[in-house]
Amino acid sequence: MTTSAIQFISPLTFQALSGNPVQTQLLDTEQENAMGHINLARWADKIIIAPATANIIAKLAHGIADDLVSTLCLAAECPIYFAPAMNQAMWHKTITQTNIKSLQQQGMQLISPEQGLQACGEIGWGRLSEPATICDYLINHQLTIDKSLSGLKLLITAGPTREPLDPVRYLSNRSSGKMGYALAEAALEAGAIVSLVTGPVNLIAPIGVNLITVETAAEMFDAVISRATSHDIYIGAAAVADYTPIKKQTRKIKKQDQENSVSLQRTKDILATVALLPKRPFVVGFAAETHDLETYALAKLNQKKLDMIAANWVGHEQGGFENDNNALQVFWHTGQKKLPMTDKKQLAKQLIALIVERKK
Numbered sequence: 001m002t003t004s005a006i007q008f009i010s011p012l013t014f015q016a017l018s019g020n021p022v023q024t025q026l027l028d029t030e031q032e033n034a035m036g037h038i039n040l041a042r043w044a045d046k047i048i049i050a051p052a053t054a055n056i057i058a059k060l061a062h063g064i065a066d067d068l069v070s071t072l073c074l075a076a077e078c079p080i081y082f083a084p085a086m087n088q089a090m091w092h093k094t095i096t097q098t099n100i101k102s103l104q105q106q107g108m109q110l111i112s113p114e115q116g117l118q119a120c121g122e123i124g125w126g127r128l129s130e131p132a133t134i135c136d137y138l139i140n141h142q143l144t145i146d147k148s149l150s151g152l153k154l155l156i157t158a159g160p161t162r163e164p165l166d167p168v169r170y171l172s173n174r175s176s177g178k179m180g181y182a183l184a185e186a187a188l189e190a191g192a193i194v195s196l197v198t199g200p201v202n203l204i205a206p207i208g209v210n211l212i213t214v215e216t217a218a219e220m221f222d223a224v225i226s227r228a229t230s231h232d233i234y235i236g237a238a239a240v241a242d243y244t245p246i247k248k249q250t251r252k253i254k255k256q257d258q259e260n261s262v263s264l265q266r267t268k269d270i271l272a273t274v275a276l277l278p279k280r281p282f283v284v285g286f287a288a289e290t291h292d293l294e295t296y297a298l299a300k301l302n303q304k305k306l307d308m309i310a311a312n313w314v315g316h317e318q319g320g321f322e323n324d325n326n327a328l329q330v331f332w333h334t335g336q337k338k339l340p341m342t343d344k345k346q347l348a349k350q351l352i353a354l355i356v357e358r359k360k
């Protein structure tokens with residue numbers, strides 16, 4: 001416990017509840033060589049800092065070791081996890097986000113805070129994750145962090161596109177971006193350098209990604225094609241519009257008594273264009289289908305000359321668009337694998353593992 005933590009809860013309470021001794025001092029006079037922090041660092045399988053204040057995050061980012069917690073972390077060689085908790089304004093400060101990114105680049109694992117009412121009365125991001133969520137994360141996370149994508153560059157698309165009809169209306173779809181963002185997070189965790197080209201969504205991008213925001217299919221096309229050849233893997237998880245209005249009206253379309261119609265033209269296919277590039281990355285497409293999933297997925301795999309395609313059902317209550325959960329049927333030219341319904345974050349890890357396996 002740090003000096004600040006002791007001001008909230010006494011070490012005695014922690015000792016009584018956990019049945020374990022509580023360490024607070026850097027130099028432990030009860031230890032033969034007073035080097036308790038080194039012994040603790042050697043002993044631990046994992047270190048979890050919860051709650052991790054903006055202060056301890058800043059100290060760890062800069063290698064400051066002026067108390068037991070910061071010194072222990074500097075001396076440790078085991079995985080370190082940190083679950084931030086702080087006021088929403090502190091969380092959003094550029095310096096805090098830079099420090100968090102620095103910890104992640106050093107291999108420490110972020111257990112993201114939640115949004116909601118804070119102890120200070122404000123509402124926003126920065127609430128400590130629920131203890132059950134922290135435990136789930138630790139249980140599900142491998143002890144040795146798999147850095148199988150280390151050194152590789154991934155380009156991922158996520159979310160919907162918006163095709164403007166007039167200054168106030170657009171054609172779009174139900175994609176929330178959750179699947180694509182989960183893939184970006186899983187790829188980062190596996191050690192990749194990740195660029196995420198995203199349509200308009202209400203999600204916070206994983207810290208550490210190179211985020212490129214776009215609105216229309218044409219903007220997404222340009223953002224992807226200008227970057228694709230400098231990447232090793234391309235994953236098209238975005239729900240890109242297949243059609244866009246031929247003409248965007250410059251004024252709001254007024255209602256009229258008779259029927260109205262809009263003429264649409266095809267958008268350019270980003271995925272198929274990436275697959276045809278001379279120095280192409282490993283190309284993974286998605287297929288969103290309401291019927292004949294396998295037939296359409298295999299047709300897209302072959303016609304678009306992909307390396308792999310992840311097919312999912314859409315238009316159902318479970319999985320697909322908007323939901324937190326999804327299931328995938330993944331096809332490549334010599335095989336297939338079903339990834340059963342689970343949380344999109346877990347599913348993303350499984351798909352990334354499969355891509356690593358097939359790319360070899």
Ligand code: PMT
Nearest residue numbers: 175176177178179236239240269270271286287288321322
């Ligand atoms: O965002 P969520 O709410 O989490 O939902 C996830 C998802 C359902 C959007 C995602 O899992 C998914 O299926 N994404 C692809 C949606 C889609 O557009 O599927 P499609 O079958 O219409 O397109 C096939 C592939 O071609 C996709 O990889 C798509 O990105 C790509 N495409 C399509 C049109 C186009 N002009 N350019 C493209 O690159």
